[in-house]
Amino acid sequence: xxxxxxxxxxxxxxxxxxxxxxxxxxxxxxxxxxxxxxxxxxxxxxxxxxxxxxxxxxxxxxxxxxxxxxxxxxxxxxxxxxxxxxxxxxxxxxxxxxxxxxxxxxxxxxxxxxxxxxxxxxxxxxxxxxxxxxxxxxxxxxxxxxxxxxxxxxxxxxxxxxxxxxxxxxxxxxxxxxxxxxxxxxxxxxxxxxxxxxxxxxxxxxxxxxxxxxxxxxxxxxxxxxxxxxxxxxxxxxxxxxxxxxxxxxxxxxxxxxxxxxxxxxxxxxxxxxxxxxxxxxxxxxxxxxxxxxxxxxxxxxxxxxxxxxxxxxxxxxxxxxxxxxxxxxxxxxxxxxxxxxxxxxxxxxx
Amino acid sequence: xxxxxxxxxxxxxxxxxxxxxxxxxxxxxxxxxxxxxxxxxxxxxxxxxxxxxxxxxxxxxxxxxxxxxxxxxxxxxxxxxxxxxxxxxxxxxxxxxxxxxxxxxxxxxxxxxxxxxxxxxxxxxxxxxxxxxxxxxxxxxxxxxxxxxxxxxxxxxxxxxxxxxxxxxxxxxxxxxxxxxxxxxxxxxxxxxxxxxxxxxxxxxxxxxxxxxxxxxxxxxxxxxxxxxxxxxxxxxxxxxxxxxxxxxxxxxxxxxxxxxxxxxxxxxxxxxxxxxxxxxxxxxxxxxxxxxxxxxxxxxxxxxxxxxxxxxxxxxxxxxxxxxxxxxxxxxxxxxxxxxxxxxxxxxxxxxxxxxxxxxxxxxxxxxxxxxxxxxxxxxxxxxxxxxxxxxxxxxxxxxxxxxxxxxxxxxxxxxxxxxxxxxxxxxxxxxxxxxxxxxxxxxxxxxxxxxxxxxxxxxxxxxxxxxxxxxxxxxxxxxxxxxxxxxxxxxxxxxxxxxxxxxxxxxxxxxxxxxxxxxxxxxxxxxxxxxxxxxxxxxxxxxxxxxxxxxxxxxxxxxxxxxxxxxxxxxxxxxxxxxxxxxxxxxxxxxxxxxxxxxxx
Numbered sequence: 004x005x006x007x008x009x010x011x012x013x014x015x016x017x018x019x020x021x022x023x024x025x026x027x028x029x030x031x032x033x034x035x036x037x038x039x040x041x042x043x044x045x046x047x048x049x050x051x052x053x054x055x056x057x058x059x060x061x062x063x064x065x066x067x068x069x070x071x072x073x074x075x076x077x078x079x080x081x082x083x084x085x086x087x088x089x090x091x092x093x094x095x096x097x098x099x100x101x102x103x104x105x106x107x108x109x110x111x112x113x114x115x116x117x118x119x120x121x122x123x124x125x126x127x128x129x130x131x132x133x134x135x136x137x138x139x140x141x142x143x144x145x146x147x148x149x150x151x152x153x154x155x156x157x158x159x160x161x162x163x164x165x166x167x168x169x170x171x172x173x174x175x176x177x178x179x180x181x182x183x184x185x186x187x188x189x190x191x192x193x194x195x196x197x198x199x200x201x202x203x204x205x206x207x208x209x210x211x212x213x214x215x216x217x218x219x220x221x222x223x224x225x226x227x228x229x230x231x232x233x234x235x236x237x238x239x240x241x242x243x244x245x246x247x248x249x250x251x252x253x254x255x256x257x258x259x260x261x262x263x264x265x266x267x268x269x270x271x272x273x274x275x276x277x278x279x280x281x282x283x284x285x286x287x288x289x290x291x292x293x294x295x296x297x298x299x300x301x302x303x304x305x306x307x308x309x310x311x312x313x314x315x316x317x318x319x320x321x322x323x324x325x326x327x328x329x330x331x332x333x334x335x336x337x338x339x340x341x342x343x344x345x346x347x348x349x350x351x352x353x354x
Numbered sequence: 355x356x357x358x359x360x361x362x363x364x365x366x367x368x369x370x371x372x373x374x375x376x377x378x379x380x381x382x383x384x385x386x387x388x389x390x391x392x393x394x395x396x397x398x399x400x401x402x403x404x405x406x407x408x409x410x411x412x413x414x415x416x417x418x419x420x421x422x423x424x425x426x427x428x429x430x431x432x433x434x435x436x437x438x439x440x441x442x443x444x445x446x447x448x449x450x451x452x453x454x455x456x457x458x459x460x461x462x463x464x465x466x467x468x469x470x471x472x473x474x475x476x477x478x479x480x481x482x483x484x485x486x487x488x489x490x491x492x493x494x495x496x497x498x499x500x501x502x503x504x505x506x507x508x509x510x511x512x513x514x515x516x517x518x519x520x521x522x523x524x525x526x527x528x529x530x531x532x533x534x535x536x537x538x539x540x541x542x543x544x545x546x547x548x549x550x551x552x553x554x555x556x557x558x559x560x561x562x563x564x565x566x567x568x569x570x571x572x573x574x575x576x577x578x579x580x581x582x583x584x585x586x587x588x589x590x591x592x593x594x595x596x597x598x599x600x601x602x603x604x605x606x607x608x609x610x611x612x613x614x615x616x617x618x619x620x621x622x623x624x625x626x627x628x629x630x631x632x633x634x635x636x637x638x639x640x641x642x643x644x645x646x647x648x649x650x651x652x653x654x655x656x657x658x659x660x661x662x663x664x665x666x667x668x669x670x671x672x673x674x675x676x677x678x679x680x681x682x683x684x685x686x687x688x689x690x691x692x693x694x695x696x697x698x699x700x701x702x703x704x705x706x707x708x709x710x711x712x713x714x715x716x717x718x719x720x721x722x723x724x725x726x727x728x729x730x731x732x733x734x735x736x737x738x739x740x741x742x743x744x745x746x747x748x749x750x751x752x753x754x755x756x757x758x759x760x761x762x763x764x765x766x767x768x769x770x771x772x773x774x775x776x777x778x779x780x781x782x783x784x785x786x787x788x789x790x791x792x793x794x795x796x797x798x799x800x801x802x803x804x805x806x807x808x809x810x811x812x813x814x815x816x817x818x819x820x821x822x823x824x825x826x827x828x829x830x831x832x833x834x835x836x837x838x839x840x841x842x843x844x845x846x847x848x849x850x851x852x853x854x855x856x857x858x859x860x861x862x863x864x865x866x867x868x869x870x871x872x873x874x875x876x877x878x879x880x881x882x883x884x885x886x887x888x889x890x891x892x893x894x895x896x897x898x899x900x901x902x903x904x905x906x907x908x909x910x911x912x913x914x915x916x917x918x919x920x921x922x923x924x925x926x927x928x929x930x931x932x933x934x935x936x937x938x939x940x941x942x943x944x945x946x947x948x949x950x951x952x953x954x955x956x957x
Contacts (some may be wrong), residue, residue: 066632071712077800077812083790086635086801088628089658095625099632099640100791101598102581102616107636107792125628128621327612331580332637332790334614336757339578341604343751346572349600350748 021057029054031079041193041219041234042071042141046078048196049110049139052203053080056249064100064109068093068122071148072141072219074113091122094129097136098320104330105321106205109136116146119155119174130185130212135319137206138214140176141193143221144232151224162229175301176216181294181312186211188293188312189247192237193220195308202310204249210271213317218306231304239304244296245287246279247310268315278310285310358427358447358550361391361416365500367430368440369493372404372893376431378493379410380502380743381514387563387745388510392418395563395743395860396937401588401681407436414504416555420709420744421861424941427550428503430496430642432474434458441467444739449548451499453492470544472499477535482528491532493799505547507554508537562748566739567643569710569749570669571596573717574641575604580755581640581692583629583862585619585648588681589737590671593643619844623648627655627668634659634666635801637762637790639721641667646675646688650697656730657696658803660826663702663777663786665724665760668692669717672736674935683935684738684859689911692732693885699823703837704732704885708860711746712883713739718755719838725760727833728788729826736906738858738937768794775799777822778809784829830886837884843867845876851951852898853879854891857910859938861906866943875951877902885915892920895927904930906938 024138029050034043053063060082067073069090076085088096097111111129118126118140129138144157153161155168156176180188187209191199199217206213218237220226226233252273266278268288278287286292293312300307327334357363365382369375376397383395400406413423430451431440437458444450446466452458454471462469474495475488482488501511512530519525519554540546571593574582582595594617601615616633620626620673623644630640644652649670659666660816674680679687692704703723707716716733724731761781768774768789776799777786788809789797799810807818843864855863859879867879879895895901903913910929917924930946932938 059795060797062792064636064791066524082795082798084411084789084798084801086632087804088631089654089802089803092624092628092655093448095628096635098618099581099583099629099634099638100636101632102618102629103633103636103638103640104790124621125625132618138732186792207407233819273711324616324618325611325613326616327610327614331614331616331633334580335580339580339605340576340613340751340753340755340833341600343753345604346576346749346751349572350562354748 011112011268020054022023022059024057026050026054028082029060029080031081032077034075034316035077036071036074037223038105039222040071041143041217041221042075043304044193044196045139045199045217045219046075048199048203050079051200052207055200056204056207058108058207062107064097064107065112066093066100066109067112068117070114070117071145071221072112073117075141076112091117091120092125093117094122094125094138095132098129098132101136101318102120102324103332105135105326106330110207111138111272112135113138113140115140115142115144115154115156119176123174127179127183128136130180130183130214132212132320133184133186133317133322133323135211136202136213137214140214140216142176142216142221142232143225144230145221145225147221147224149166151327158231161231162227164224164227175297176214177311178294178297178301180214181290181297185214185312186314186317189214189220189310190216190306190308192218192241192306192308194234194237198243198246198308201246201248205310208249208270208272208274208276209313210315211317226331237306240304242300242305242307243281243309244285244307244311245309246281248277250275250277268313276310276313278313281309287293288314290314303327357423357425360551360553361414361555361738363414363427363504363550364423364425364732365412365414365428365430365504366426366443367410367432367496369408369410369432369434370435371400371402371406371408373410373493374490375493378497381511382497382506383412383743384514384563385501385506385510386412386414386552387558388514389507389552390558391416391552392557392745394420394422396422396738397742398936399682407433414552418557419861419865419940422759422937422938422939423863427596428500430500432496444493449503451496451503457567459655460590465496467763469730470503471538472496472536474499474536477539478532481531481535481558491528495536496530499540501533502537502540502546503548505551505553508533519787538784548765550769558745561745563736563743563745564679564710564749564794565741565743566707566710566713566735567590567593567671567741568596569714570717570733570735572600572749573714575600576751577639577718577721579639579721580615581633582642583620583626583640584614584644585623585626587621587623587645587648589673589741590643590645590648590669592741593669622650622656627652630666631659634664635722639725639757641669643669643671645671645673646691647678649688649691653696657698659730660696660700660702661698661803661944662801663728663788665728665730667724667733668721669733669735671736671740674933675874680935682737684736684858684906684937685933685935686736686859686906687911687933688734688906689725689856689905689907690915692734693915695732701827701886702730702732703727703830703833704734705838706734706856706883707739709746710744711749714749716838722758723833723836726758726785726836727829728760728785729830734857736858760783762792763787763789763797765794768796771796775808777806779825784825784832834886834888837886837888839888840883840894843879844893845871845878847876849876850899851877852901853877853896853904853947854894854901854912854916855879855904856882859906862938862940862943865940866947869940869944870947873926875948877947887916887919891916892922895920895922899926900928901926902928902930902950904938904943906932908933
C-alpha cells in the first residue's frame with residue numbers, strides 16, 4: 004500500500020489566519036489509522052493549534068519514532084519537513100535537528116511504547132536538556148501495530164482484550180517528567196479538543212521542553228470493558244486541574260476569573276500563558292506540590308488533566324550551550340575556518 | 355635484523371599506571387625528537403585508573419621507520435610485578451635498568467644481558483620530602499639515567515621541562531634536580547654512553563609529534579563541522595576532547611562570547627547517533643567519535659541514515675573485541691562491521707587513515723564525501739593511531755578550500771522548480787537533491803526509514819522500493835572515483851608477490867617491504883585507503899600470483915572483503931594476521947612473508 008496524498012480542496016469563504024493560510028493548509032496525508040482512533044483527534048488538534056498560531060508550516064519540524072502514534076507526523080502539515088525515525092529515538096534526532104537550527108517550531112510525536120519502554124532513556128534526557136520542543140505522548144496503554152500487547156503505561160489490573168490482566172506497575176509519564184526536570188508538563192485527552200488545542204499552543208510557545216501526555220484510546224485493542232485507557236473509562240475518571248490559554252503578545256490578558264484563580268506566566272516572545280485554575284488550591288509553578296497532587300490522583304484513579312506544571316525561567320539547550328543566535332546551519336564556512344596560520348601556530352606544542 | 359646501534363634501538367619502560375610515568379616517558383621521547391632524531395612511541399596501558407602494569411616503548415629510528423621493530427634493547431624495569439616478563443622480553447645483548455634500592459636476585463637469570471642498577475628510590479628519598487613527589491621524581495630520575503646511558507642532551511631535557519612548567523617555575527628546578535640524580539649516578543658508576551645511543555640529526559624539522567585523535571579533531575574543525583555528539587568510550591574520547599579544546603579556542607565569537615558549535619555528551623551511543631543524524635539532516639556538519647561497541651549500538655541508526663541518505667560521519671577508533679575485549683589494546687577488528695553496518699542491504703564509504711597527518715586530511719575529507727554522496731561515512735582508526743604520538747609532517751591547510759556541501763537546493767533553486775522529489779535521480783548520477791528544513795514549503799518532504807519511493811512517499815510496492823535501493827548501490831559504487839586512491843610501493847624488480855594492508859598496518863608493512871627487498875625478496879605493496887575498493891585494488895591482485903593480506907584481526911576481515919567485492923580467486927590471497935592487541939611490528943610481517951617465500955623456493 005502506498006500513502007494517500009489528500010487533495011487540497013478549498014471551501015469558499017474559508018477563514019484564514021494571519022499568514023493568509025486556511026486550516027486545510029495545515030493538513031497532511033490521509034490517516035491510515037483505524038476509524039475512531041484517538042490519535043486522529045490529536046492530529047486534528049495539532050492542525051488547529053498550528054493554524055491558530057499562524058506558524059508557517061515550512062518553519063516547523065515534525066519528528067516521530069515508530070508506532071501508531073509516530074505514523075501521524077505525516078497526517079498533518081505537508082509543507083513541513085517531517086521525519087519518522089527509529090523506535091524510541093525521536094528525542095535524540097529532534098535534539099540534533101534543533102541544535103542545527105533552533106528557530107524552527109518543533110513537535111515530536113510519540114506513544115507510550117515508543118516513549119516509556121524502548122525510549123524512556125532518550126525522553127528523560129531530552130527533558131533534562133530542556134530541548135525547546137513540544138513532545139506529544141499519545142498514550143493508549145497498548146502496542147497497536149503488533150496487535151495488542153500491554154505497554155508500560157498500562158495500569159495495574161487493566162484487562163487486555165484477551166488473556167491475563169496487567170501485573171506490572173505503570174509508568175506515569177507526568178510523574179516521570181516532573182521527577183526528571185521537565186519545564187512544561189501537561190495531561191489531556193484526545194476527546195477534549197478544546198483543552199488539547201490550548202495546551203498544544205501553550206506547549207509550542209513555551210521555551211524549553213513541553214510534554215503533553217494525551218490519553219488517546221486505541222479502538223482496536225484497548226477500548227473494551229476492564230481497560231483503564233478506554234474512552235468510557237477516561238470520560239468517567241477525567242478531572243481538570245488547570246486550564247492554559249496562550250495569549251499572543253498583541254493580545255490583552257482578560258481576567259475573567261476571581262483573583263487567585265488566574266495566573267499569567269510571561270513567555271519569551273512577550274506573550275503569556277494564562278492559567279485558569281479549576282482547582283483553586285493547585286499551584287502549577289510548584290514542582291513538589293504538582294508531584295504530590297499527581298501521585299494522589301494516580302492513587303485515586305483520577306485522570307488529572309491540564310497544565311500541571313510550568314517553569315518558564317529555565318534556560319533551554321540552545322542557551323545552556325551558549326550558542327550564537329544565527330543557526331549553525333547558516334554560519335558561513337569563512338567563519339568556521341580558523342585558517343592556515345592558526346593551524347601552524349597551534350602546532351607549537353607538538354614540535 | 356636491525357639494531358641496536360647509533361640512532362637505532364628500542365627502549366621499553368615498564369611502570370605502574372597512575373604514578374605519573376606517562377609524562378616522564380613523553381619527555382624522553384620528545385627529547386630525542388628535539389635532537390632531530392625520528393622516534394616512534396607506543397603506549398601500552400591497562401584499562402584501569404591506578405595500580406596496574408603499563409609500558410611505554412620508544413623506538414629510535416634514524417632511518418625514520420614509523421612502526422615497531424619487535425625488539426627491546428633497553429628495558430627500564432620499574433614495576434616489580436612485571437620484572438620476570440620484562441626481563442624475558444629483552445633482546446640478547448640488551449641492557450636492563452632497574453631500581454637497585456631493593457635487591458632483585460632474579461635479574462641475574464639472564465647472563466646474556468647487562469644489568470644496570472640505579473638506587474632511584476633511595477636517592478629520591480634522601481632529597482625529596484613529600485611521598486607523592488618522591489614517586490614523581492623517581493620517574494624523572496630514570497629519565498636522567500637513561501639520558502646518561504644513551505647520550506640524550508641534558509640541555510634539551512631542561513628546555514622541555516621549562517616549557518612544561520612555564521607557569522610553575524619552582525617545579526623546573528626540582529624536576530631537573532631529579533633528572534640529575536639519575537644522570538650523575540650513571541656517569542659516576544658506568545662507562546657511558548652505551549654502544550647504542552642517540553646522536554643529533556636534522557631529520558625532524560617540519561615534523562610534529564601528534565596523535566591521530568587530536569589530528570582528526572582538527573580535521574573536523576577545519577572541515578567546518580559544527581555539531582558533535584558522543585558517549586565517552588576508550589579510545590575515542592580524546593577525539594572529542596580535541597574538538598572541544600580547539601572549538602573553545604578557535605570557534606567562539608570574540609564579540610559576544612557565543613559558540614559557533616554545539617557539542618553534546620549523549621546518554622549512550624544510540625542517542626549520539628540520533629543526535630548527529632538529526633543535526634546533519636538539518637544541515638550541520640555532524641560527527642561522532644566512538645569505538646566498536648559504540649558502532650554495534652549505533653547500527654540501527656546507521657541503516658536509517660544510509661536508507662534516508664543523511665550525510666554524517668562516524669569515527670571508529672578500534673579496540674580489541676569482541677564484547678568489551680581489551681579496551682586499551684589495538685586491533686583492526688571493525689573492518690567488516692563498518693563496511694556493512696546495520697541490518698538489511700547496507701554498504702558504506704569507509705576511509706582508512708594510516709598516520710595522524712592523514713587523520714587530519716581524511717577527517718575533513720569524510721565530511722565532503724558524506725555530503726557529496728549523502729550517506730554515512732566511516733573513518734576507521736584504532737587505538738595505536740588514535741592515542742599514540744606519531745612523527746608526521748606538520749599539518750597544513752589550504753585556505754582556498756571550499757566545503758563540498760553536495761546537492762542542496764536553496765530557496766532560489768526551489769522557486770524555479772515545478773516540484774521537488776527528494777529521492778529522484780534527476781541528473782543521472784544516482785545522487786538526488788536534498789533540502790534543509792525551513793527553506794521553502796516546496797522543499798518539504800517526509801523522511802522515513804520505512805519503504806519509500808523516489809518521491810519520498812511511503813511505499814510497499816516492490817518496484818518502487820527496488821528503484822531506490824538499486825540507486826543507493828549505484829551511488830555507493832560511484833564513490834570509487836571520489837575516495838582516496840590506494841598507494842603502491844613497487845619493488846625495484848619484477849615480482850610475483852604482492853602485499854596489501856590498511857591503516858596502522860602500513861608502518862610495519864612498509865618497513866618489511868624495504869627489508870625483504872634488501873634481503874633479495876622483492877614484494878610490491880599496496881596500501882588501500884578506502885572502501886569501496888577502487889579498480890586499482892582488483893588490478894593489483896590480478897597482477898600478482900600471491901598476495902599477502904596483512905591485517906590486525908583473527909578472521910581475515912579485509913581478505914574476506916576483497917574476496918566478496920572483487921573477482922580475485924581465493925587461493926591467491928594469503929592472510930597474515932596479528933591480533934594480540936599490541937601494535938603490529940615489521941619483524942612479524944618479515945618472518946611471515948619470508949617463511950612463505952622460502953617455502954616456495956624449496957618447493
